[in-house]
Amino acid sequence: MRIAIGGFQHETNTFAPVKATFDDFQRQDGWPALSRGDALLTAIDGVHLPVAGAATVLRDKGFDLVPLLWCSATPSAHVDRDAFEQIARWICDDIRAALPLDGIYLDLHGAMVCDHVQDGEGTLLAAIRDIVGPTLPIAVSLDLHANVTEEMVRHASVIEIYRTYPHVDMGDTGARAASRLIELLQGAGSFAKAFRRPDFCIPLNWGCTLVDPAQSLYERVPALTNEEVPSLSVACGFPLADIGEMGPGIVAYGHSQQAADIAAMAMLEDLEDRRTAFSGALFDPRTAVRRAQDMAREANGPVVLADTQDNPGGGGPGDTTGLLRALIDEGARGAVLGLLTDPQCAQTCHETGVGGRLTLALGGKLYPGDTPLVASCTVLALGDGRFTATGPMWGGSRMDLGPMALVETDGVRVIIASKAMQAGDRSMFRHLGLEPADLPIMALKSSVHFRADFQPIAREILIVEAPGPVHADPAKLDFRLLRRGVDLRPGG
Numbered sequence: 001m002r003i004a005i006g007g008f009q010h011e012t013n014t015f016a017p018v019k020a021t022f023d024d025f026q027r028q029d030g031w032p033a034l035s036r037g038d039a040l041l042t043a044i045d046g047v048h049l050p051v052a053g054a055a056t057v058l059r060d061k062g063f064d065l066v067p068l069l070w071c072s073a074t075p076s077a078h079v080d081r082d083a084f085e086q087i088a089r090w091i092c093d094d095i096r097a098a099l100p101l102d103g104i105y106l107d108l109h110g111a112m113v114c115d116h117v118q119d120g121e122g123t124l125l126a127a128i129r130d131i132v133g134p135t136l137p138i139a140v141s142l143d144l145h146a147n148v149t150e151e152m153v154r155h156a157s158v159i160e161i162y163r164t165y166p167h168v169d170m171g172d173t174g175a176r177a178a179s180r181l182i183e184l185l186q187g188a189g190s191f192a193k194a195f196r197r198p199d200f201c202i203p204l205n206w207g208c209t210l211v212d213p214a215q216s217l218y219e220r221v222p223a224l225t226n227e228e229v230p231s232l233s234v235a236c237g238f239p240l241a242d243i244g245e246m247g248p249g250i251v252a253y254g255h256s257q258q259a260a261d262i263a264a265m266a267m268l269e270d271l272e273d274r275r276t277a278f279s280g281a282l283f284d285p286r287t288a289v290r291r292a293q294d295m296a297r298e299a300n301g302p303v304v305l306a307d308t309q310d311n312p313g314g315g316g317p318g319d320t321t322g323l324l325r326a327l328i329d330e331g332a333r334g335a336v337l338g339l340l341t342d343p344q345c346a347q348t349c350h351e352t353g354v355g356g357r358l359t360l361a362l363g364g365k366l367y368p369g370d371t372p373l374v375a376s377c378t379v380l381a382l383g384d385g386r387f388t389a390t391g392p393m394w395g396g397s398r399m400d401l402g403p404m405a406l407v408e409t410d411g412v413r414v415i416i417a418s419k420a421m422q423a424g425d426r427s428m429f430r431h432l433g434l435e436p437a438d439l440p441i442m443a444l445k446s447s448v449h450f451r452a453d454f455q456p457i458a459r460e461i462l463i464v465e466a467p468g469p470v471h472a473d474p475a476k477l478d479f480r481l482l483r484r485g486v487d488l489r490p491g492g
Helices: 022-026 038-044 050-060 081-098 120-132 150-155 170-188 214-223 257-273 285-296 322-329 343-352 451-457
Strands: 002-009 064-072 103-108 138-142 158-161 192-196 231-235 249-254 303-307 336-341 357-362 373-383 386-388 398-400 404-409 412-417 441-444 460-464
Touching: 002 050, 002 081, 002 120, 022 064, 022 081, 038 050, 038 064, 050 064, 050 103, 050 138, 050 170, 064 081, 081 120, 103 120, 103 170, 120 138, 120 150, 138 150, 138 170, 150 192, 158 170, 158 231, 158 249, 192 257, 214 231, 214 257, 231 257, 249 257, 285 303, 285 322, 285 441, 285 460, 303 322, 322 336, 322 373, 322 412, 322 441, 343 357, 343 373, 343 404, 343 412, 357 404
Parallel strands: 002 064, 002 103, 103 138, 138 158, 303 441, 303 460, 336 412, 336 441
Antiparallel strands: 192 249, 231 249, 357 373, 373 404, 386 398, 404 412
């Protein structure tokens, strides 16, 4: 049997300042560059991605793989129309050229918003259905932060969603989706579908599955799957997308409609029971730095400050200066901030060389209202930005972050990268000669994914509400397209 595989990933923060263009999908960063045909199989080899997990299962079961296209772009504002239509056209063209097929597996995100459509994935799946007809099995894997839509559920035969945040089960999720696809091909025919959605949103920071309430919620998912309900998934949703269908979603697939409905309702009740628990403490930058300094004096592990609102993994530009200014103003000597996206400063540091002193206008170039921090800096280390990640989430990824530099100003060190990437893997520090476990304070431009690799060494983690577009509190945003009745602050 011939199975087509591919993927098209983008998480869209409609409140972010920079859109995603076609060039952004072509570029390699923390994930592979746009790859088409046989190049796709080479690009994903050994990389922790859903499509890699799916490919392994399908190959092991003797299926012939027909590679389509795989690409991703760093989360940002809307995907521009030209980028979406070009990539979607290639995927559809490759499917037409590959017919006849026995099935399709797609590695999608589930929160793609384009200039011209609110539901990128649903639009793509509808176009594919027009080509292959209503009965060809299509299995889809989605990110835990998918805003699952009616259109996605209608056109996919089965959807599997990550069960961890940080997303350390991406490969496992792709493998589950492939396994469900095999069941359909080996006689299941089709699954009955049930889709449920609560009337509240889950802020990004409090959907972390390493702690409750999300931890116990996701532990319930496998317990509710069985022979009658082979697939059940929960998405926390992506609360920074102003679209009608933003929010958590539950999808269940059963061998009968009754079985699917019962499982979906049980999961919805579990989610509703935790409604008010999706909240926690946020600190302003100066308060966070002062607390971190007090904790760091005890010298038994780094204190991590999560610069959550400038997380490139959620659409932040990675170059805001609010937390960096607080570190300097509060005299947090020995602290390290990473990663600050600033290709101009990185290039200037490379031209100056290690040991050189220079004045840099650090960051502050992309987020409205922010300004560069002009500082006298010493270049401590340089790197080409090419290395292999080692942590639980990005392990095996061949990073290409462009020229990088480590500089120091007023006792605070800053890791500068040329491409936006959230600080989620210790290899990003080691590339420039720093051992994270030895640092007193680390300020990380990330919301939750950093926890996969940094939480094991952290003495304490503080969530910092410094300026940036990855808003920790969705209730502060001006939603205009969201359906009525959605509670944006369920925790109060």
